Amino acid sequence: MPVFIEVKNLTVDFNGHKALKNVNLSINEGEVVGILGKSGSGKTILMHVLRGTESFENVSGEVIYHLARCPKCGYIDRPSKTGQRCPVCGETLEAFDADFVKLSLYDPIRKDVTKRIAIMLQRTFALYGDERVLVNVINSLNEIGYSGKDSMRKAVELLEEVNLSHRMMHVARELSGGEKQRVVLARQLVRNPLLLLADEPTGTLDPMTARLVHDAMTGAVKNYNMSMILTSHWPEVIEQMADKAILLENGEVVQEGDPLEVSAIFMQSVSVVKQERNVMVGEPIIRVRNLSKRYISVDRGVVKAVDDISFDVKEGEIFGLVGVSGAGKTTTSKILMGILPPTSGEVEVRVGDEWVDMTKLGVENKGRATKYMGFLHQEYGLYTHSSVIDNLTESISLDLPFELGVRKAVMTLKAAGFEENKAKAILPKMTDELSEGERHRIALAQVLIKEPRIVIMDEPTGTMDPITKVSVTNSILKAREEIGETFVIVSHDIDFVNEVCDRVALMRNGKIVDIGKPKSVLSQLTEEERIKATEEI
Numbered sequence: 001m002p003v004f005i006e007v008k009n010l011t012v013d014f015n016g017h018k019a020l021k022n023v024n025l026s027i028n029e030g031e032v033v034g035i036l037g038k039s040g041s042g043k044t045i046l047m048h049v050l051r052g053t054e055s056f057e058n059v060s061g062e063v064i065y066h067l068a069r070c071p072k073c074g075y076i077d078r079p080s081k082t083g084q085r086c087p088v089c090g091e092t093l094e095a096f097d098a099d100f101v102k103l104s105l106y107d108p109i110r111k112d113v114t115k116r117i118a119i120m121l122q123r124t125f126a127l128y129g130d131e132r133v134l135v136n137v138i139n140s141l142n143e144i145g146y147s148g149k150d151s152m153r154k155a156v157e158l159l160e161e162v163n164l165s166h167r168m169m170h171v172a173r174e175l176s177g178g179e180k181q182r183v184v185l186a187r188q189l190v191r192n193p194l195l196l197l198a199d200e201p202t203g204t205l206d207p208m209t210a211r212l213v214h215d216a217m218t219g220a221v222k223n224y225n226m227s228m229i230l231t232s233h234w235p236e237v238i239e240q241m242a243d244k245a246i247l248l249e250n251g252e253v254v255q256e257g258d259p260l261e262v263s264a265i266f267m268q269s270v271s272v273v274k275q276e277r278n279v280m281v282g283e284p285i286i287r288v289r290n291l292s293k294r295y296i297s298v299d300r301g302v303v304k305a306v307d308d309i310s311f312d313v314k315e316g317e318i319f320g321l322v323g324v325s326g327a328g329k330t331t332t333s334k335i336l337m338g339i340l341p342p343t344s345g346e347v348e349v350r351v352g353d354e355w356v357d358m359t360k361l362g363v364e365n366k367g368r369a370t371k372y373m374g375f376l377h378q379e380y381g382l383y384t385h386s387s388v389i390d391n392l393t394e395s396i397s398l399d400l401p402f403e404l405g406v407r408k409a410v411m412t413l414k415a416a417g418f419e420e421n422k423a424k425a426i427l428p429k430m431t432d433e434l435s436e437g438e439r440h441r442i443a444l445a446q447v448l449i450k451e452p453r454i455v456i457m458d459e460p461t462g463t464m465d466p467i468t469k470v471s472v473t474n475s476i477l478k479a480r481e482e483i484g485e486t487f488v489i490v491s492h493d494i495d496f497v498n499e500v501c502d503r504v505a506l507m508r509n510g511k512i513v514d515i516g517k518p519k520s521v522l523s524q525l526t527e528e529e530r531i532k533a534t535e536e537i
Contacts, residue, residue, distance in 0.1 A: 034242030039437030178209030282315035417475030
């Protein structure tokens, strides 16, 4: 097949930091190219350059689309159509090149090309949430100027192509994540695309749902004879879907070739968790005795969310509360943090040499301890329209001179797992420009910059892929190593807690059934609990 896209010596510079460095890549017509790389390696920036709807101030090199174009009406098609008749006006299509680096963002030819590029992102569903699925696709037809009387029929056909005709009358916001992604794909297919850019489209989906989306994408690539560029943290996705793969590291292509070979090299570079098992921990800093929390439910009567549990957490320790949903671990963490009052029992936190009773209100009681405690929710909230430095200083009311604030922010980002140069480079960036793994580390830094002694994290890995989990694991270990933090981690992610925790408490039906080393305690999970925990990730 003819070459469709050529990327030559592409370099993108953000304030002295090269996000892409002399990237060279060719994509053939109808070819699927997979891009692997850690968070922050440049995958998403490359996708944005290829998309062509944004301008970059410091960009050099070439991004050439080889096309067939009608000299009369401007219709464009894939390069293999050169010499054939234009389906719009009948003129002969001619070979034509469009370089996105040279062409202005407002150039009409560039705009014509970008209209034929489909895009799928990890979290941005871009749907009319209160409209039905069918209306969403019809609206997409209207957006490209299609005014035919058969728009409803075309919309139904597109939904059939993505295997979603059984949901066409559902309201979009009530769909699952995988179903929403397939609606997005149907909306993009109205463009009759030449290229599909899929940037982590299934990164937050469970394996079964992801497979349905992947099948829909593969079918669309075949039916429309379009090229696809796919990024993923999941090597097996690239292995299964791509014709060839590239590996990006720090903005550079370090490997290109067979997906299986590139995937193997990628896994060698990211699978190591930097755990130091012989970490010295101190005396207890959290003390829990006979803790209970009961609720009254109309249909269930008395619910024992936490049922007479006792444990200690030592200073400098990474302690895990493990169990399936409903085991009582999140309720326990909220009581530790002082967010929920217990029904009975004792919770004490050591401040200096004094023990503070977390069940008593007031600045001289619970308030003395909570100012030295940080809580990181699963759905952490960064200010997306603010820079990283603002998120770390102004957004949490950290009143420091700017120079000192920058210095403090860099130190904290290093403690959260960033290299110093990277930490300095991302300070002026908006958080939505960063990868998921980078945003999670910034959220951790936002907690750490307040200088807590204890950090409680609720499901820190959520639905993360394995590569981002490694990044999060290392950031927690780094924070403990650099500043001696104590962590209490609530999770049902068995592999994660086994890697990161010094000790874990296994909870079942509100009770602690065992406390000890992760491997020993986790071996007591039932097969049903293991299956349920895997499904919840």
